Each structure stands twice: as C-alpha cells, then as structure tokens.
Amino acid sequence: MKKYSGFSLFSNALSYHENWQKIWRSPKPKSDYDVIVVGGGGHGLATAYYLAKVHGIRNVAVIEKGYLGGGNTARNTTIIRSNYLWDEAAQLYELALKLWEGLSQELNYNVMFSQRGVLNLGHNLQDMRDIERRVNANRLNGIDGEVVTPERIKEIAPLINISPDCRYPILGASWQPRGGTARHDAVAWGYARGADALGVDMIQQTEVTGIRRQNGAVLGVETTAGFIGARKVACVTAGNSGVVAAMAGLRLPVESRPLQALVSEPVKPCLDTVVMSNAVHGYVSQSDKGDLVIGAGVDGYNGYGQRGSFHVIEHTLQAICELFPAFSRIRMNRQWGGVVDTCPDACPIISKTSVGGLYFNCGWGTGGFKATPASGFVFADTVANDHPHPLAAAFDVDRFNTGALIDEHGAAGVAH
Amino acid sequence: MLLIHCPHCREDREEEEFSYGGEAHIVRPLAPESLTDEAWGDYLFFRKNPRGIHHEMWYHGTGCRRYFYATRNTLTYAILETYCVGEKPLVSASIVSTAL
Numbered sequence: 279m280k281k282y283s284g285f286s287l288f289s290n291a292l293s294y295h296e297n298w299q300k301i302w303r304s305p306k307p308k309s310d311y312d313v314i315v316v317g318g319g320g321h322g323l324a325t326a327y328y329l330a331k332v333h334g335i336r337n338v339a340v341i342e343k344g345y346l347g348g349g350n351t352a353r354n355t356t357i358i359r360s361n362y363l364w365d366e367a368a369q370l371y372e373l374a375l376k377l378w379e380g381l382s383q384e385l386n387y388n389v390m391f392s393q394r395g396v397l398n399l400g401h402n403l404q405d406m407r408d409i410e411r412r413v414n415a416n417r418l419n420g421i422d423g424e425v426v427t428p429e430r431i432k433e434i435a436p437l438i439n440i441s442p443d444c445r446y447p448i449l450g451a452s453w454q455p456r457g458g459t460a461r462h463d464a465v466a467w468g469y470a471r472g473a474d475a476l477g478v479d480m481i482q483q484t485e486v487t488g489i490r491r492q493n494g495a496v497l498g499v500e501t502t503a504g505f506i507g508a509r510k511v512a513c514v515t516a517g518n519s520g521v522v523a524a525m526a527g528l529r530l531p532v533e534s535r536p537l538q539a540l541v542s543e544p545v546k547p548c549l550d551t552v553v554m555s556n557a558v559h560g561y562v563s564q565s566d567k568g569d570l571v572i573g574a575g576v577d578g579y580n581g582y583g584q585r586g587s588f589h590v591i592e593h594t595l596q597a598i599c600e601l602f603p604a605f606s607r608i609r610m611n612r613q614w615g616g617v618v619d620t621c622p623d624a625c626p627i628i629s630k631t632s633v634g635g636l637y638f639n640c641g642w643g644t645g646g647f648k649a650t651p652a653s654g655f656v657f658a659d660t661v662a663n664d665h666p667h668p669l670a671a672a673f674d675v676d677r678f679n680t681g682a683l684i685d686e687h688g689a690a691g692v693a694h
Numbered sequence: 695m696l697l698i699h700c701p702h703c704r705e706d707r708e709e710e711e712f713s714y715g716g717e718a719h720i721v722r723p724l725a726p727e728s729l730t731d732e733a734w735g736d737y738l739f740f741r742k743n744p745r746g747i748h749h750e751m752w753y754h755g756t757g758c759r760r761y762f763y764a765t766r767n768t769l770t771y772a773i774l775e776t777y778c779v780g781e782k783p784l785v786s787a788s789i790v791s792t793a794l
Contacts, residue, residue: 520743531739533716534768578714579696582745582769588695589710622739679735 279475282386301467302346302474307481310507311339313661314499315514316486316522318342320351320462321639321646322514323469324654325661330476332655333662338478339508340470341501343485347466350516353584353616354647355539355561355573357552359396359457361423363412366672367625367686368419373669374652375421375456381651387468389460390566394551396457397431399601401446401557409452416454426453434551437604446558446600459552459563459571465650489526495634496526510635512661514653517582517617519640526633531678532619532641535576536586540594540613542605544568553601560597562605569611572598576618576644586615618643623683628657628670637661638675701776702758715751717741718763745769747787752776 280286280299290298313329315322318340329335340346358378360371382388400406409425416423428440428448440448470480481503488500489511498507515522517534544567554561560574574594577586591613599606621627621641626649628639639657642649652669659667666674677683696709723729723737742748748768753761765774765785774785 518745521745529736529740530743531735531741533741533743534745578709579766580714580743580748580750580768581771583771587709589708678739679731681731681735 279471301471302480304482305479307339307341307479307484307501307503307506310498311479312337312508313510313512314338314506314508315340315512316499317349317514317516318346318466318470318480318482319349319514319516320347320466320469320650321516321642321653321657322512323347323466323473324650325512325514325639325657326478326654327469327473327476328655328658329662330473330478333658335662336477338473339481339506340473340478341481341484341486341499341506343483345482346470346480347463350616350618350646351462351466351650353539353614354462355563355571356459356462356647357396357457357554357561357563358391358460358648359454359552360421360648361396361398361412361416361452361454361457362686363415364684364686365419366669366684368416368421370652370656370669370673371649372419372421373655374649377651377655378460379456381465381468385468385472387464387471389464389468391458391460392566393456393458394563395434395453395455396552396554397426397434397451397453399431399451399553399555399557400449401555402449405557406449409450413452421454422456423452423454426451435549435553437548437602438553439601439603444600448601457552459565462647469654486522486525489522489633489636491526491633494632496636508635510637510661512637512639512657514639514657516640516642516646517619519619519638523638526631526636528631528633528636530619530627530638530640530675532621532627533580534582534617534619535579536581536583536615537573537576537618537644538586538591538594538613538615539571539573540591541565541572541611542570542608543611545570545608548604549602555597555601558597558600560594560601562598562602570598570605570608576620577615582617584615584617618646620644622678624686625684626653626673627675628653628660628666628673629675630660630664630666631675635664696771696773698752698764698773699776700754700757701762701778702760703754705757707754707757711754711756712752713755715753715761718749718751744787747774747785747790749783
C-alpha cells in the first residue's frame with residue numbers, strides 16, 4: 279500500500295491523478311480462511327482490520343452482498359458521542375471515541391473526524407433531571423460533559439430558539455465537546471484499505487446464503503460464489519442479523535426497523551455543532567458540503583425495505599423547525615432509510631454463540647456508527663481469543679436470559 | 695405511508711391512525727413461575743423478525759381503539775390481510791412461497 283501524503287498528492291498531480299493505486303484489491307475468494315467476516319460495513323471492516331492488525335490473523339475475508347459500506351454505514355447521520363449512562367455502554371463508546379481521535383493517523387486515511395461537540399437538549403423538568411444524572415455518571419466514568427444553560431446553548435448554536443414562549447421551551451442541555459461527526463464513507467474505505475494492505479480479502483457482490491456446520495461447529499459459509507471454508511465466522515450484518523442467525527439455526531432478540539434520515543440543499547455554514555433532542559424528537563448537524571443532515575426515530579413497524587413512512591420525516595422536520603425556526607425555509611434534498619436491528623435494551627450484542635466458531639456483532643440499533651472503531655476492536659478480540667473482550671463481556675446475548683440488561687434507552691439521542 | 699384496513703371499522707385508513715403492536719400470536723406462559731430463565735427470556739425478548747411474511751398486531755388508536763392482526767410482507771410492506779383477534783390468518787409464509 280502506498281502511503282497518502284502531501285508528497286503523493288503532489289506527485290500524482292503531475293500525472294493528472296490518473297495513476298493512484300486502487301485502494302483495495304478485488305481478489306477471487308480462496309477455498310478457505312481462518313476467519314470470514316460476513317458483512318462489509320463499517321463494523322465488519324473494522325473487525326477485519328483489527329483481526330489483522332492487533333491479532334495478526336491475516337487469512338481473513340470480508341464477504342459483502344452489495345458493495346463495501348453500502349448499507350447503514352452509508353445511511354446514518356454520522357454523529358459521534360460517548361455520553362451513555364451505564365458503565366458498560368459508556369466504556370465501550372468511550373473506547374470508540376478515543377479510537378476516533380487517532381483514526382485518521384492510524385489508517386493514513388482522512389475520516390474527517392470533527393470534534394464539533396454534541397448538545398442533547400432538555401425541554402422539561404424530567405429531561406433536565408435525566409441530563410444531570412447522565413452528565414454526572416459520564417464524569418465519574420472519565421467522559422467529558424457538562425450541563426449547560428439556554429444562554430450557553432445560544433452561544434454554541436446561535437440560530438436555536440431558546441424563547442420560553444415556544445411549545446417545547448429549551449431548559450438546558452448536556453454538552454459533550456469531544457463529540458462530533460465523521461465522514462461515514464471514509465470510515466468504511468479507510469478500514470477496507472487498511473485491512474486490504476494487511477492481506478484481508480474484500481469479496482464484494484457475493485451473498486452468504488447459508489452457514490455450514492458439523493458437530494456444533496462452523497465449517498464455512500455457502501455463498502452465491504460457492505462454498506468457502508472457515509475456522510471462524512464473524513457475522514456483522516446489522517438489519518439482516520436475524521436472517522443470518524437463522525441460517526445457523528439461532529434466534530436473536532433483535533427486531534429490524536426502518537430508520538430514516540434526510541439532507542437539505544446545501545447552505546452556507548450556519549450550525550457548527552450537533553444538536554439532538556429527545557423530547558421533540560430530532561437531530562441535526564451540518565455537513566462540510568453545507569447540507570443539513572437530519573434524522574429521528576425508527577418507524578413503528580418491523581421492516582427490511584430500506585425506506586420508511588412519510589409521516590415520520592414530517593414529524594422530524596416539525597421538531598427541527600421547532601428548534602431552528604430559521605430552517606423552515608430550507609428545502610429538503612434527499613431522504614432514505616436504513617434497516618437497523620434494535621435490541622430490547624437499546625444496547626448491542628457482541629457475543630459468542632452456541633455454535634462453535636460462530637460469533638455475532640449486532641443489535642446496534644439506531645446508534646452504531648459512533649461505535650464503529652470500538653465495535654471492531656472488541657469483536658476482533660472476542661473472535662481471535664474465542665473469549666469475550668472485557669468490554670464486550672456485558673454485551674453477551676445471554677443477558678436476555680439472565681436478565682442483566684443494560685437499559686440505555688434514556689441515553690439515546692431520541693426515543694426508540 | 696401504509697394504508698391499513700381495520701377489520702373492526704371495515705375501512706382503509708392511514709397508518710398514522712394506528713400503532714404497531716409487535717409479533718402476533720405469542721401465547722403468555724400459563725405457569726410463569728415454573729419456567730426456566732431461557733424459556734422466560736425467550737418469551738419476553740426473542741421475536742421471529744422475518745424478512746418476508748409476518749403476522750403482527752396493530753392498534754387502531756384514533757378509530758375503534760381495538761387491536762387486530764395483520765399479515766404483512768416486511769420486505770415489500772404489502773399488507774396481505776387483516777383479521778380480528780381470535781381468528782386465524784388465511785395467508786402464511788408457506789402458502790406464499792408455494793404460490794411463488
């Protein structure tokens with residue numbers, strides 16, 4: 279892999295940028311691998327990268343039915359924060375945030391991580407009590423955060439409406455300055471390039487159709503390109519996790535829901551932070567291109583259709599106009615949906631299964647993007663050692679039978 | 695926007711009038727105190743979540759305020775039938791796959 283640098287940019291400019299190296303190979307699949315990662319989104323690619331980089335397992339393939347980073351990695355609103363309430367979740371998301379802080383350097387790929395801060399607004403007394411509690415819990419976990427007044431919110435985001443006369447007045451917020459956004463595609467591409475350079479095979483346009491097992495252990499995967507053997511199979515298939523689990527005769531406590539997002543036409547810089555509101559139910563940031571990136575809650579019903587209901591985005595935009603009256607004249611440009619796998623406790627599943635050599639990393643629901651580096655890091659460790667990483671242990675699928683749930687609904691930016 | 699036929703009101707109404715009630719035909723265990731943790735967790739949290747034909751509950755909140763069942767394709771979102779509580783579905787995943 280050729281390193282990206284100012285010099286490489288200059289030298290490639292001399293040949294009209296026609297000689298850049300392909301950022302990953304597209305090899306034919308081998309007949310077997312040490313580890314097959316099913317799903318080439320951000321989490322799957324990060325898993326493959328850390329398997330090769332940290333654990334030295336380089337005979338790895340990532341099998342993706344579409345193209346790399348074409349699912350929820352391409353469909354999310356790119357918000358990154360770690361202000362979760364419970365210790366288990368806070369530590370996992372904080373590991374992610376720490377990895378984000380060095381990710382562009384580590385991957386030699388600009389993931390455009392921008393620590394522009396995240397505001398979580400409170401609109402009533404109970405919101406403010408929850409915010410106080412969550413910020414205190416964050417600080418005890420060594421995570422930055424403070425409770426800010428409406429006046430301070432107005433300083434951070436001048437266009438916001440803090441009038442006490444509106445329908446849902448803003449009473450305060452939690453503020454995490456280290457939070458922010460990153461470029462979603464670059465994260466997938468950066469991890470893919472890094473993993474490829476370490477010898478990982480990216481197998482695109484190949485769908486896994488079955489998981490072959492013998493005596494309670496995996497032998498490999500059936501794909502549209504034939505059987506591929508593997509000692510271990512790591513499934514990172516987001517909304518389709520239940521479908522993949524069924525191939526191995528397993529059930530997961532996840533339900534797949536359409537989650538929508540939309541972007542406006544590009545406008546001049548007007549919002550240099552991320553604003554989220556649980557009560558009026560919406561979140562917004564402005565991309566480097568200038569478009570407002572807007573999202574909200576999942577649709578009410580199970581669905582795999584990668585689209586949602588119009589009244590949900592109508593409701594979202596009502597919330598955005600409530601917060602930012604000036605945005606009421608901005609036209610919306612594009613709208614789309616992704617299929618998210620929601621867990622009953624709004625926390626992920628990073629787990630071994632009852633099938634030997636089969637692992638699942640799923641259930642990230644509406645907020646998986648922010649966790650991409652940590653998800654890959656702890657899952658790679660879990661797969662490599664056949665034993666849960668200390669930060670992943672609490673996220674075992676067994677918790678739904680033991681009752682040790684990690685109820686993070688309150689810390690999500692929006693109600694689920 | 696889904697257009698949902700309420701079997702009680704006997705009208706096609708917009709999705710906004712309804713709320714989703716999750717998977718249908720889940721039977722509450724008769725003797726919960728004697729269940730294992732596995733069986734209880736299974737009852738509480740594990741759902742079929744199919745990519746395809748799904749029997750599910752809906753609640754007509756701004757209409758008759760009653761629950762009913764629907765058979766819906768979770769990939770195309772087509773609602774194949776709605777029926778009242780106590781009735782059996784006419785459409786199932788096996789029927790649809792033979793029809794194809």
